[in-house]
Amino acid sequence: MAKTIVVKQVGSPIRRPEIQRKTLIGLGLNKMHRTRELEDTPSVRGMINKIPHLVEIVEEKG
Secondary structure, three states, X not given: OOOEEEEEEOOOOOOOOHXXXXXXXXXXXXXXXXXXXXXXXHHHHHHHHHOOOOEEEEEEEO
């Protein structure tokens, strides 16, 4: 079983640079307070580290 993390969007993409909006969409988030369960890979962690002010890690599984 692969490790997964639950990511929640806590910040709005309004008035943010386009690259940050696209990173949110890449994570599968686009509206406030939505959550996604994603595989815990270096690429996903890198995307989260690019926008720590917009998302938070709720839970780590596995």
